[in-house]
Amino acid sequence: MTDVQETLPGSTLGRRGSWSYFAGRGLEYALVLAVALTLNFALPRALPGGPMKLFGNPEALARLTAEERAQIASEYGFGQPLWQQFLDYLQGVFTLDLGTSLADGRPVTEAIATALPWTLLLVGTSIVITALLGVSLGVLGGLRRREGKGAGLLAGAIALDSIPQFWLGMLLIVFFGVKLQVLPTFGVSDAGVVTIGGVAEHLILPVVTLTVTGIGYLFMYTRSSLLAVLTSQPVEHAHARGVPRGRLVRRHVLRPALLPVHTILMLDIGFLAAGSIVVETVFAYPGLGRLTFDAIAARDYPLMQGTFLVLTVMVVLMNALADLTYPLLDPRARTGGSR
Amino acid sequence: MKLTVRDLTVRYGDLVAVDRVSLDVGEGELVALVGESGCGKTSLARSLLGLLPRTASVTGSAMLGDLELAGRQEWTGLRGRRIGIVPQGAMTGLSPVHRIGSQLREMITIHESSADPAALIDRVGLPRDVLTSFPHQLSGGQRQRVAIALTLAGQPDLLVADEPTTGLDAITQGQVLALIRSLGISTLIVSHDLTGLLPYADQVDVMYAGRMAETGPAATIARHGGHPYTVGLLTATPSADRAAGWGSIPGAAPPMANLPHGCRFAPRCPIAEDVCHEQEPALLPVGAASGACHFYGSGRVPRYPLVPRGTTDAGEPVAWASGIRHVYRSRTRTTEALRGIDFHVGAGEIVGLVGESGSGKSTLARILLGLIRPTQGRVELSGQDLGTARGRSLRALQRRVGFVHQDPYDSLHPGMRVGEIVAEPLVVAGADKRGRLERVHAALSSAGLSEELLQRFPGQLSGGQRQRVSIALALVGNPVLLVADEATSMLDVSTRGGIATTLRSVATDRGLAVVFVTHDVGEAVQSCDRIVVLKAGRIVEHGTSADVSSSPADPYTAKLLEASHH
Structure with a gap:
C-alpha cells in the first residue's frame, strides 16, 4: 500500500459475492444440524437402563413372557434395527411427527407445543431483565473500576455467579412461599384458573432465580470487554484529541465494547429457550425444561428426542442470527477488509 | 505559535525520565525530538498534552504563547484546540465503527471549529470518497493522513507528532513527513529515526538517557561533526549507498534506575576520557548548535565499529x-x-x-x-x-x-x-x-x-x-x-x-x-x-x-x- 490512491473505499476486489457467502454459511449450519440430529438420536440410546424397565409397574413387567415383551417392544419400534429407527426418526423430524410419548401417550409435538409458550414467557422475561441489569451494571463496573463501587460490584457479581440455581430457588420458596406465604411456589396458576395476574405472580420467583444467577456472568463479560476497549488505541487517541469523557464513553467505548456482548447474549437465548431444567423443576413450572427432565427420568425416548431437538435447533438458530446481525453492528464485518 | 520549554523534568516516583530539558519550537517551525527507547522523548511529548499517568510529576516550564503547560491539571479546551496530537500507531488508532466523515465532524463539533470535512480531506491529500469509508478500508498511509486531518479539525496552534511514521514503509513515511511539513503549523515530532527526519526538520534535538545531548539546526546536525551520540545514530542508520558503511554503538542505553556517573553516554563513547566518567558535561554552544560533551567542537571524530562485508565466495x-x-x-x-x-x-x-x-x-x-x-x-x-x-x-x-x-x-x-x-x-x-x-x-x-x-x-x-x-x-x-x-x-x-x-x-x-x-x-x-x-x-x-x-x-x-x- 504505497500509493495514497491505491485502495479506494468499498473495493470488493478478491471477494466472492455475498450470495455465495450466505450459501456457504448456510451449508455450515446445515452440517452442524445434521451432526446434532444424529447425536440427538444416539445419546438417549446410550443411556443406561431402558424404557421397558420403567414401563408400568415392575412386578407386572417381571411376569411378562419373552413373547409378550417382544410384542410390546415392536409396537413401539424398539425391536427394529437401529438404522431403521434412525430413518424413522429422521422422517419424523422433517414431517414434524416426533412420535408418541411413552409415558402418557400424547404426541410429542403436542407436549412440546403446550410447554413452549410457558418457557418462552419465563425465559423471555428473565433474559430481558438480566440483559438490562447485567450490561448496564457491567458498564458501570468497568467505568468505576478504580473506585469502591466498582470493586463492590465485581465482588457481588462473582458471588451471584457462584450461587447454584436450585439452592436459590429453594431458599426463595422457603422464605416467600412457606414463611411469609406471599407468593405461590409452584406451577403457573391456582387450581387451573389462568389469569394474567395469577401467571405474573407465579412467574416472580422463577424469574428472580434465573435473573439473579444469570446476571453475574453477563456483568463480568461486559466489564472485561469494556476495560479492553477503554485502553485500546482508538479510545486513547480520541482522548488525546480532546474528546470529553462523557462523549468518549457514549460514542467511542460503548459500541465496540458491546459487540462481543451481543454474541454472548444471543447464544444464551438459544440455550435458555429450551427451558431451564433446574429452575422449572424446582418450581414445578410446566415448561420445556421440566418436560425434558421428566422425559429423561422416564427414559421416554421420543419425548427426549423431541425436547433435545428443540434445544439444538434453538442454539443453531440463535448462532445464525448472531452471525447475521453482527455485520449490522460492526462495519468491519460488513464491508470486507481484514485490517 | 511558539513553544518554549525550560528545564522540564518528568519524574515517575524516584525515576527521573526527563531531566532538566529545554527546547524551543519557533513559529511555523518543524522540530524533531530524536532519541532511542527510554530516552525520555515520549514522556516529554506527553507532558505537553497532559497525557502522563497519574504517578508522574512534571516540574519546570513549557510555555505555549502565554499558556503554561507544565504541571497543568485542567486540560479542557486545550487538547485538540490549542495543541493537536498526531498519535503513534494510526494504523489501529481510528475508531473502527464510525465513518471518516463522521469522525471529522465529531472533532469539528467538539472544538467548535469552522473547518469543513471535505476541505480537511483535501488538505491532507486524500480523495473525497474517503469521507464515507471506514478506517479498515484504507491503507496505513491513508489512515495516518486521516489522523492528521482529525488533528487539523480543531485548528491547533501546535502539533505534537509521536512517532507519526512508525509502521509505515519508507516511501509512505516520506509522503507523510512532507505533508506535516507543508501544513505550516509549529510542530514537534518525536521519533527514533534521526536520518529520516533530517530532510524535513528545521531544528533537531537529540536526547540520551533523559538529558538533552545535542540541539541545533538540521543542516548542522547532518554534518556528522557534533556530539558522539548523534554521530553514532547517523552511522547506525543503514544507507542505501554501499560505500557509506553501517555502524553500531556498542552496549545499550543505561537503565534510568542505574545511571552512570559523569556523562551518561561515556560508557558507550569511543572518545571518552577520564573526565567524561567524572563530570556531567553542560550544553556547550559551538556555532548554531550546542552539545553536552566535554569535547564538543574539538574536532575529535568518534569511530564506531562497522558491519563487515562478506569476503568469501558463496559455497554450495x-x-x-x-x-x-x-x-x-x-x-x-x-x-x-x-x-x-x-x-x-x-x-x-x-x-x-x-x-x-x-x-x-x-x-x-x-x-x-x-x-x-x-x-x-x-x-x-x-x-x-x-x-x-x-x-x-x-x-x-x-x-x-x-x-x-x-x-x-x-x-x-x-x-x-x-x-x-x-x-x-x-x-x-x-x-x-x-x-x-x-x-x-x-x-x-x-x-x-x-x-x-x-x-x-x-x-x-x-x-x-x-x-x-x-x-x-x-x-x-x-x-x-x-x-x-x-x-x-x-x-x-x-x-x-x-x-x-x-x-x-x-x-x-x-x-x-x-x-x-x-x-x-x-x-x-x-x-x-x-x-x-x-x-x-x-x-x-x-x-x-x-x-x-x-x-x-x-x-x-x-x-x-x-x-x-x-
Missing part, C-alpha cells in the same frame, strides 16, 4: 526453491502470495529478502523453514526435498534450519533462564547432558554473548541481548540455514548494526547460509552479499548488493533506494 547452495507459488485461501477470498519464485542461498552467504508488507517475503521465509508447504514448486534443503518430507524426516530437516524471530521481547519464554532457553532444542532432540552444555556455550559465544548471562531471565536483558539469545537458540542445533525475519526491526537504531555484524560472523565462521528478511533496503545493501527484491509475490530485482545499490534494474527498487536516501 544449501537451500533451493524453484517455481514456488503459494495461495492463501480463506472463507471470503484467495490471495496469491507468491507467483513463481526461484531462489537459492549458498553456504557462508547472506541473502537479503527485501519487500514491503504484503510482498510475500514472510511467506517465502516460512516455506524455507518448512512451516508451510507451497501450493506449487519444489524446495530443497541440503539436497533433500522439503515438500515431500513428513513426520520424523520433516522434523529432522526442520532442525537443520534456525529461525530468528522479529520480536525479541515476546519470542523468549519469560520464565526460563537463558541457559535453559538455548538448550531446549538439544533437550528435545535428546542430546546428552555433557555435550549439551558445550554446545550451548559455543552457540552463545557465536552470538556474541558472554557466559555470565546463562542464569539470567530474558526480562533482565536489553533488546539487543535478547535478539542474540534468539540467534544462539537458532545456532545450537548446528543448522545449515538461518532465517532471520526482520531480526533488527524492533531494536534500537544504535544496536541494529551489531546484530548484523553477528549474523555476518556466524555466516563466515560456521559456513552458514543466512536469509535476511527485511523491509529496509538499506540494511540489505549494507549487510548482505546478494539482494532479492520482492513485490506482490514476484521477484523484481536480483543481484549482488553492490550492483543493486549502484544500478537498480527495476524502477520499484530505485524508488525504495531513493526513499532510504541518507
Whole structure:
C-alpha cells in the first residue's frame, strides 16, 4: 500500500459475492444440524437402563413372557434395527411427527407445543431483565473500576455467579412461599384458573432465580470487554484529541465494547429457550425444561428426542442470527477488509 | 505559535525520565525530538498534552504563547484546540465503527471549529470518497493522513507528532513527513529515526538517557561533526549507498534506575576520557548548535565499529526453491502470495529478502523453514526435498534450519533462564547432558554473548541481548540455514548494526547460509552479499548488493533506494 490512491473505499476486489457467502454459511449450519440430529438420536440410546424397565409397574413387567415383551417392544419400534429407527426418526423430524410419548401417550409435538409458550414467557422475561441489569451494571463496573463501587460490584457479581440455581430457588420458596406465604411456589396458576395476574405472580420467583444467577456472568463479560476497549488505541487517541469523557464513553467505548456482548447474549437465548431444567423443576413450572427432565427420568425416548431437538435447533438458530446481525453492528464485518 | 520549554523534568516516583530539558519550537517551525527507547522523548511529548499517568510529576516550564503547560491539571479546551496530537500507531488508532466523515465532524463539533470535512480531506491529500469509508478500508498511509486531518479539525496552534511514521514503509513515511511539513503549523515530532527526519526538520534535538545531548539546526546536525551520540545514530542508520558503511554503538542505553556517573553516554563513547566518567558535561554552544560533551567542537571524530562485508565466495547452495507459488485461501477470498519464485542461498552467504508488507517475503521465509508447504514448486534443503518430507524426516530437516524471530521481547519464554532457553532444542532432540552444555556455550559465544548471562531471565536483558539469545537458540542445533525475519526491526537504531555484524560472523565462521528478511533496503545493501527484491509475490530485482545499490534494474527498487536516501 504505497500509493495514497491505491485502495479506494468499498473495493470488493478478491471477494466472492455475498450470495455465495450466505450459501456457504448456510451449508455450515446445515452440517452442524445434521451432526446434532444424529447425536440427538444416539445419546438417549446410550443411556443406561431402558424404557421397558420403567414401563408400568415392575412386578407386572417381571411376569411378562419373552413373547409378550417382544410384542410390546415392536409396537413401539424398539425391536427394529437401529438404522431403521434412525430413518424413522429422521422422517419424523422433517414431517414434524416426533412420535408418541411413552409415558402418557400424547404426541410429542403436542407436549412440546403446550410447554413452549410457558418457557418462552419465563425465559423471555428473565433474559430481558438480566440483559438490562447485567450490561448496564457491567458498564458501570468497568467505568468505576478504580473506585469502591466498582470493586463492590465485581465482588457481588462473582458471588451471584457462584450461587447454584436450585439452592436459590429453594431458599426463595422457603422464605416467600412457606414463611411469609406471599407468593405461590409452584406451577403457573391456582387450581387451573389462568389469569394474567395469577401467571405474573407465579412467574416472580422463577424469574428472580434465573435473573439473579444469570446476571453475574453477563456483568463480568461486559466489564472485561469494556476495560479492553477503554485502553485500546482508538479510545486513547480520541482522548488525546480532546474528546470529553462523557462523549468518549457514549460514542467511542460503548459500541465496540458491546459487540462481543451481543454474541454472548444471543447464544444464551438459544440455550435458555429450551427451558431451564433446574429452575422449572424446582418450581414445578410446566415448561420445556421440566418436560425434558421428566422425559429423561422416564427414559421416554421420543419425548427426549423431541425436547433435545428443540434445544439444538434453538442454539443453531440463535448462532445464525448472531452471525447475521453482527455485520449490522460492526462495519468491519460488513464491508470486507481484514485490517 | 511558539513553544518554549525550560528545564522540564518528568519524574515517575524516584525515576527521573526527563531531566532538566529545554527546547524551543519557533513559529511555523518543524522540530524533531530524536532519541532511542527510554530516552525520555515520549514522556516529554506527553507532558505537553497532559497525557502522563497519574504517578508522574512534571516540574519546570513549557510555555505555549502565554499558556503554561507544565504541571497543568485542567486540560479542557486545550487538547485538540490549542495543541493537536498526531498519535503513534494510526494504523489501529481510528475508531473502527464510525465513518471518516463522521469522525471529522465529531472533532469539528467538539472544538467548535469552522473547518469543513471535505476541505480537511483535501488538505491532507486524500480523495473525497474517503469521507464515507471506514478506517479498515484504507491503507496505513491513508489512515495516518486521516489522523492528521482529525488533528487539523480543531485548528491547533501546535502539533505534537509521536512517532507519526512508525509502521509505515519508507516511501509512505516520506509522503507523510512532507505533508506535516507543508501544513505550516509549529510542530514537534518525536521519533527514533534521526536520518529520516533530517530532510524535513528545521531544528533537531537529540536526547540520551533523559538529558538533552545535542540541539541545533538540521543542516548542522547532518554534518556528522557534533556530539558522539548523534554521530553514532547517523552511522547506525543503514544507507542505501554501499560505500557509506553501517555502524553500531556498542552496549545499550543505561537503565534510568542505574545511571552512570559523569556523562551518561561515556560508557558507550569511543572518545571518552577520564573526565567524561567524572563530570556531567553542560550544553556547550559551538556555532548554531550546542552539545553536552566535554569535547564538543574539538574536532575529535568518534569511530564506531562497522558491519563487515562478506569476503568469501558463496559455497554450495544449501537451500533451493524453484517455481514456488503459494495461495492463501480463506472463507471470503484467495490471495496469491507468491507467483513463481526461484531462489537459492549458498553456504557462508547472506541473502537479503527485501519487500514491503504484503510482498510475500514472510511467506517465502516460512516455506524455507518448512512451516508451510507451497501450493506449487519444489524446495530443497541440503539436497533433500522439503515438500515431500513428513513426520520424523520433516522434523529432522526442520532442525537443520534456525529461525530468528522479529520480536525479541515476546519470542523468549519469560520464565526460563537463558541457559535453559538455548538448550531446549538439544533437550528435545535428546542430546546428552555433557555435550549439551558445550554446545550451548559455543552457540552463545557465536552470538556474541558472554557466559555470565546463562542464569539470567530474558526480562533482565536489553533488546539487543535478547535478539542474540534468539540467534544462539537458532545456532545450537548446528543448522545449515538461518532465517532471520526482520531480526533488527524492533531494536534500537544504535544496536541494529551489531546484530548484523553477528549474523555476518556466524555466516563466515560456521559456513552458514543466512536469509535476511527485511523491509529496509538499506540494511540489505549494507549487510548482505546478494539482494532479492520482492513485490506482490514476484521477484523484481536480483543481484549482488553492490550492483543493486549502484544500478537498480527495476524502477520499484530505485524508488525504495531513493526513499532510504541518507
